[in-house]
Amino acid sequence: MNLYPQKINAKKTDFIIKIAILISFFVGVGLVFINRFTTPDIKWAGYCNAGIVYVWITVLYALNKNVNIASHLFIQMVALSALCVYFDIRLGFQAWSINLAIPMIVIIINIAMVILSIASYSNYMRYAFFQLLIALASLVPIFLIYENLVNDKTLSIVASGISGLNLLMSLIFHFKDLKEEIIRKFHI
């Protein structure tokens, strides 16, 4: 009987990913040294490393097949916002991240969710949990307004309005799905 394959392969993909992450790590460290020795006044290596981390977050996530689109949108929302805040702080904090970038991201993601919930009405159940998470994360502009951290409130108000509208639409058209999702996720 010939029961097993003669050559059993290791998980090549995992190995390649690990090697690539290791190379990225050394590239990142190398960039810090190059930055120190060539242009120490401009801290550009930090931006590059933040970019590398961001790319890996998205690449690793995308590598997992069968990504739920809504979950991907949520991850992008959180990761992009964090990246913008980081850049803003490193550039001397001119608050463009909270005045412009975060509200813009909230608007784009919520519009995408509206389109997604319309386009895939019958599959909405699969996105319901991430819809709730996005709605929760979309409260950030309201929080920023409330804490008086925003200079130009227009965009934040628009973002809050759109996310509120998105949530309202979801509650009207998918209330049962959202309710069942909450029961499912919180069952004891």
Add this chain to the structure above:
Amino acid sequence: MKKENKLYWRRLDNSAKIFPISAGKKYSTVFRFSAVLKEEIDPESLKQAVILALKKYKSFKVRMKLGVFWNYFEDNPKDPIIEEEKDYPCKYIDYKRNNNYLFKVTYYDQKINIDIFHSLTDGNNGNLFFREIIYNYIELTHPKEFEEELRTTRKVEYTTEDSYMKNYDKSAKSNNSSQKAYVLKGEKIRLAAVSAIHEIIDTNELKALCQKEDCTVTQYLSAVLIYSIYEENYKKNNGEKPIKLCIPVNLKKYFPNSQTISNFFSYITLEAEMKKDNLNTFEKILDFVKKDFKKRLTEEEIIKTMSGNVKLGNNPFIRVVPLFLKKAIVRLSYLEIRKYTTITFSNVGRIGIIGKYKPYIECFLMLIAPEPVEKIKCSACTFEDKMVFTFTSILNDNSIEKRFYEFLKEQGIKVEIESNGVLDEFISTKN
């Protein structure tokens, strides 16, 4: 009225809850059934066979989702992935790379495998689903011979109820032993390889021997296993703690009304105090095994074990702990929890196949994933007059397997060896 696109979901049964919390690459909690057919496998027909089987056994067409307090199953709309076998058996099922399925069907040459994550079901129920795949495959690859069967459907009846919750005894007191077990010593195989050694035993000869010894086949093989561990690992490492042999028990035998397709098993644990009870010969060990089986394999004892575990999973304080915390706590304590068993031996018994399909099948195999603490796991299944006793191991030493084989040969039983080649050089294949 039910919404058409409403997603089916169900809770995990009481025993299944622990597996997704504790499982990982090192503790895969996966078991495998393989069927060796008499022809080379056709992947397209195999895929069709699995899809057809899933139409009947919808409870397998699920994916695992995270709740806040527990995991749960949800309907999986995707088709399963069928691949050629490449990896070691019973490896962790990365369901994100498996179209979210909690079982994985692979094939190699004339063999069909199904690796099943234990959360989904137990060995006995997993075998029902596997047999359905095999029936479908044989019908699809021999349409002329199975013209009638292709037109009609075999009836299957099952439920997804949690039979533990339905049948446990609230007043039963736990009978769990507090004493830790002897843990097999030795270096592990490098690069996360798993050795699989199949000892193909002539059942007629084995049964005759068991009749002579006045014991069951499971009792006899348990005794040979304890004896092999004692001679090859325990004595050499001057073991002190008892050799504890865990034997899963199909609870449907005790609760025949249960038609669940989910997990419904318990276990008995034989505790062989090698030094204290002077168990230094096979005869003494066999005598001990027979007595311990008689003591532990009673309805009362099995209900006690089952009820103890149900009560633990049903504890209100445990239930309200968020899932991520449960996971962290269980994973931290799992190495310690596992130290209460030396080895597991699961005998699923005879695989019943409808007569017309038998000529197409050579034999069946069953394998269980070994773990860092339980470095060897044993399983057995019988088809026609062949019992395949399988050792799956991460121990870089096959002396226990070899002793087991040699002992049976010494008793005049015909045994053949097949393996995946990981530890081949140590074992003789000559009969």
